[in-house]
Amino acid sequence: MHKLLLAVVLLAAAVFGAVPAGAQGTYPSHPVKVVVPQPPGGGFDFVARLLADRMGRQMGQSFVVENKPGSGTLVGTDFVAKAAPDGYTLLTGSVSNLALNPGLYRNLPYDSLRDFEPLGIAVSYSYTLMARKDLPLNSLKEVVAYAKANPRKLTYASAGAGSGQHVLAAALWHLAGVELVHVPYRGAQAAYQDLIGGRVDLFFDLAPTARGQIDAGTVKALAVSGSARNPMHPDLPTITESGVAQLDLESWFGWFAPAKTPPEVLEKLRAGLAKVMAAPDVAEAFRKAGGKPVALGAAETRALVQGDVQRWTRLIREADIRAD
Known part of the structure; x- marks a missing residue:
């Protein structure tokens, strides 16, 4: 009888021990x-x-x-x-x-x-498209017009190849039919250093991060990437409103x-x-x-x-x- 009881206990332990910890009704039991x-x-x-x-x-x-x-x-x-x-x-x-x-x-x-x-x-x-503050172009439409007349003369930064900043910008230039030179960085902070320093022309970044630089006057804002205008920058047109491409991200x-x-x-x-x-x-x-x-x-x-x-x-x- 004791052997049978022991076998039942061991079997129950094996069965319940095989159940994932989170499935035992105690989830979450640790961090x-x-x-x-x-x-x-x-x-x-x-x-x-x-x-x-x-x-x-x-x-x-x-x-x-x-x-x-x-x-x-x-x-x-x-x-x-x-x-x-x-x-x-x-x-x-x-x-x-x-x-x-x-x-x-x-x-x-x-x-x-x-x-x-x-x-x-x-x-x-949404993302905000920024330009170095001394770039003599004041809208996305002007940027595209200049790029059409001067292929590969303008540069755009990203936080790295394949980042959201890179993909959005590259898709925009493709749809607008222009060629710009991609300058990838290891993260957004390095890109900002060169944008503020005037060593790169353009940069798309997430609106909250871009806001600090725009408000400080270290960069020039040109457009936002959402399907509607951003309440933080109500005067900035969307990419679609700029008339250069039908695109939002x-x-x-x-x-x-x-x-x-x-x-x-x-x-x-x-x-x-x-x-x-x-x-x-x-x-x-x-x-x-x-x-x-x-x-x-x-x-x-x-x-x-x-x-x-x-x-x-x-x-x-x-x-x-x-x-x-």
């Missing part, structure tokens, strides 16, 4: 890692840290941001794609690492649609879990994130930073990623934009 695939200080990092702080309060467990930059956004994104699907490693996803990379890399080590489960998208940011940011994460864990994460995104102070923090709170749920997020992957893969390959 959750939130991977940011870029260095500290940018849009990825700001969104991740704000959400992590609020999610920690909401879920009663720490959500710890870990920056994993490398090869643009590939290293950190691939790390999460291959992480244990237990709810303890999440990805801060954006248009750049999930929607642009499939077109930029022919041998992408992860699949944006197959390898991740969307939790939700919190905010989107907003960089959205949200959270994603590895595929095959247990449904009950996904449900807890999605419910918690939805409450965080709906909080008025979170929306206000995004607005103050120049963002547009969107608070998209899982189904809406999946549809947005699918649509952007299709749209941008086609445009990137038509324009022959490369990350290397």
Whole structure:
């Protein structure tokens, strides 16, 4: 009888021991890692840290941001794609690492649609096109007219080949039928140094980061990339309004879990994130930073990623934009 009881106990231990920790009803029982695939200080990092702080309060467990930059956004994104699907490693996803990379890399080590489960998208940011302050061109239309008459005379910076700044600019010049010289940098800060110093002519960057330089008068703002004008710069026309091309791009940011994460864990994460995104102070923090709170749920997020992957893969390959 004792042997039979012992066998039953051991069998139960084996069965329950095989269940992922997050599926035992105690999730989260220890800190959750939130991977940011870029260095500290940018849009990825700001969104991740704000959400992590609020999610920690909401879920009663720490959500710890870990920056994993490398090869643009590939290293950190691939790390999460291959992480244990237990709810303890999440990805801060954006248009750049999930929607642009499939077109930029022919041998992408992860699949944006197959390898991740969307939790939700919190905010989107438009980009602002800036020029060095002494550039004798005062609108995007003037830039394109000059570039048509003077091929490859103008230069444009980016935070690296394949970055959102690079793809947006290269797509714009392609659609406008002009040739400019791409000058990639290792991050936005280095690009700003040369733009402010007059060593490069143009630079697209996320509106919140660009705002400080525009307000300080160190650069000249020409246009915004959203489908509508940015409330921070209501006088700046959109790319489409400028009349040089039909193009818009907003960089959205949200959270994603590895595929095959247990449904009950996904449900807890999605419910918690939805409450965080709906909080008025979170929306206000995004607005103050120049963002547009969107608070998209899982189904809406999946549809947005699918649509952007299709749209941008086609445009990137038509324009022959490369990350290397």
